[in-house]
Each structure stands twice: as structure tokens, then as C-alpha cells.
Amino acid sequence: MTTPAHEPPAPEYKDRVNRSTGGIAGGVVLLAVVLWLGFDAMFTGDGRTPWLALAGMILVVPFVVAFTLRPAVYVNSDRLRVRNPFRLIVLPWGQVAVLRSGYSNEVLTKAGDKYQMWAVPVSLRARKRAARQEARAATAGEQGAAGGRAGLGVGGRGGLGRGGSTRGLSGGGAAGDPIRAEGDQFMTELRELHEARENEESAQGEVSVRWAYEILGPAVAGALVLIVLLVVG
Structure with missing residues (x-):
């Protein structure tokens, strides 16, 4: 898949953002624990302990952020942006084939590619x-x-x-809309928007995928430093 040669026109409406409240809360707690233990080891440890603690934090913190705070789904009238732990996928509605819910919520493209939406977990x-x-x-x-x-x-x-x-x-009048789980209701709204917009001219384009180097870079650096410290002894 390739990135479009030119930027698509600005959408008619601002992005609506969906994120996992539970994931954010869990991430904040995990970060607090990791940083507390790491800084405690750095300032009170002896020998190689402070360096091991520093390398461990550089390795662990990006992964905690990637899997808890980072995932999000951005929706507007022209495209769907899926921000997963290590990738950002931009899908114009014209390229979306189906939005599927099972044990996870996924978007399938007309080219046959499948992307899971981490920010919309199935409960x-x-x-x-x-x-x-x-x-x-x-x-x-x-x-x-x-x-x-x-x-x-x-x-x-x-x-x-x-x-x-x-x-x-x-x-005894007509019943309202059926009651659904929050994630299922969000997926229903996405399907309705996809059906309404997939043939619009402004919703066409190519699917683009960008790796999250801001997450992968620090994690790799921390892993290398940690390996060197362990090998050197």
C-alpha cells in the first residue's frame, strides 16, 4: 500500500475520537508503578542497578504507552484513521469493504487487508x-x-x-433503538457512516500505513542498552 501523492482535501467535519477509557486508566496506573520503581532503583540502587533501571524504563515505558494510551480511532466524513500500538492506518471510506465485529473489531479493505481496532475492544x-x-x-x-x-x-x-x-x-408504542454495548454501538455508527459516504468523491483515495517510530525507536534503544549491560556484566 502506498501513501497518496497529495494530501486529501480537508473533511467537512472535525474528527470524532474514540478511545478506551479502561485502557487509559490502566496505562496511567502502570506508568506510575513503572516510574516509581524505576526512579527508586536509580536513586537508591548500587553498582549497575541504576543503569539497568534506566534501560528498563526506556524499554518498558514505550510499550505501556503503545498498548494503553496510544490506541485511538479518528472518524470524519471522509476517512477513518486507526491508531494502533505500532501503526497509524488511514482509510478513506471508499477503500473500506466491511467493518466486522467478533472477538475483536476489525476493518477490512477492498484490497483484502485487515486491521484490528485496538481502541474499540470487544467486551x-x-x-x-x-x-x-x-x-x-x-x-x-x-x-x-x-x-x-x-x-x-x-x-x-x-x-x-x-x-x-x-x-x-x-x-405501548414502538420500541426505541436496541440497547448495545458501547463498542458495538460505535461499530454500528461506523457502518452507517461508511454506507453513507463510501461513494462520495471526497472519501476516495489510497490507504496509507505509517509505523510508529516514536514508539519503536526508544523501545529498541532501551532493549539494546539493557542487552549490553547484561552481557558486560
């Missing part, structure tokens, strides 16, 4: 919770419809008076 627990909420809402709707029918059958002016049949009919 089986959230799906089960949404299913329970949907079941409760359906039960409540059925009970409201039954109450409305009972109110209409009372007869007299009270049956169609204020607060009687009006509440019953609204309770």
Missing part, C-alpha cells in the same frame, strides 16, 4: 449487560402495553380522560 461482559438491559426494557414495554389496553377497556370518560389512555398508548 463480552458489556454485551451481556446490554442484553440484560434490553430484556428488562422489552419486559417493561410489554407491561406498559398491557396497562394501556386495560385502561382503554375501562370505558366511560375516565378511560380516555387525562392521564388514562394517553399514558397507556405511549407506553
Whole structure:
């Protein structure tokens, strides 16, 4: 895949950003622990310990950032940008073939390439919770419809008076959108946007992939320093 020779026109709307709240929270905690242990070893350790601690932090911190703080999905009317731990993938809607949800959320291109969206994790627990909420809402709707029918059958002016049949009919109306897990709802919105925009002229172009050298560079440097220190002894 190649990067377009010229920059695509600016999208009509600003990017909407989706990130994993749990991932960010976990990353902050992990970084705090790594930095606390690392600096403690650097300032209180003896011999090679401070250097080993420094090399270890240079190696570990980029990986923590890559897998927790970095992942994000940027969406606008013309393209989808997927920022994964080690790559940034820019996909014009015209190049997207399908958005698929299973045990992970993925985007497939018309060229047959597949990219996982790390920032939109699949949570089986959230799906089960949404299913329970949907079941409760359906039960409540059925009970409201039954109450409305009972109110209409009372007869007299009270049956169609204020607060009687009006509440019953609204309770038994058409159900709203189904309740979904947050990640599944986001994927549904992406599919709708893809369907609406894939044939637009401004949503055409080539898929581009850029490696995250700002993550890989420090990690490789830390690994090399750590190997040298271990070998030298």
C-alpha cells in the first residue's frame, strides 16, 4: 500500500475520537508503578542497578504507552484513521469493504487487508449487560402495553380522560433503538457512516500505513542498552 501523492482535501467535519477509557486508566496506573520503581532503583540502587533501571524504563515505558494510551480511532466524513500500538492506518471510506465485529473489531479493505481496532475492544461482559438491559426494557414495554389496553377497556370518560389512555398508548408504542454495548454501538455508527459516504468523491483515495517510530525507536534503544549491560556484566 502506498501513501497518496497529495494530501486529501480537508473533511467537512472535525474528527470524532474514540478511545478506551479502561485502557487509559490502566496505562496511567502502570506508568506510575513503572516510574516509581524505576526512579527508586536509580536513586537508591548500587553498582549497575541504576543503569539497568534506566534501560528498563526506556524499554518498558514505550510499550505501556503503545498498548494503553496510544490506541485511538479518528472518524470524519471522509476517512477513518486507526491508531494502533505500532501503526497509524488511514482509510478513506471508499477503500473500506466491511467493518466486522467478533472477538475483536476489525476493518477490512477492498484490497483484502485487515486491521484490528485496538481502541474499540470487544467486551463480552458489556454485551451481556446490554442484553440484560434490553430484556428488562422489552419486559417493561410489554407491561406498559398491557396497562394501556386495560385502561382503554375501562370505558366511560375516565378511560380516555387525562392521564388514562394517553399514558397507556405511549407506553405501548414502538420500541426505541436496541440497547448495545458501547463498542458495538460505535461499530454500528461506523457502518452507517461508511454506507453513507463510501461513494462520495471526497472519501476516495489510497490507504496509507505509517509505523510508529516514536514508539519503536526508544523501545529498541532501551532493549539494546539493557542487552549490553547484561552481557558486560
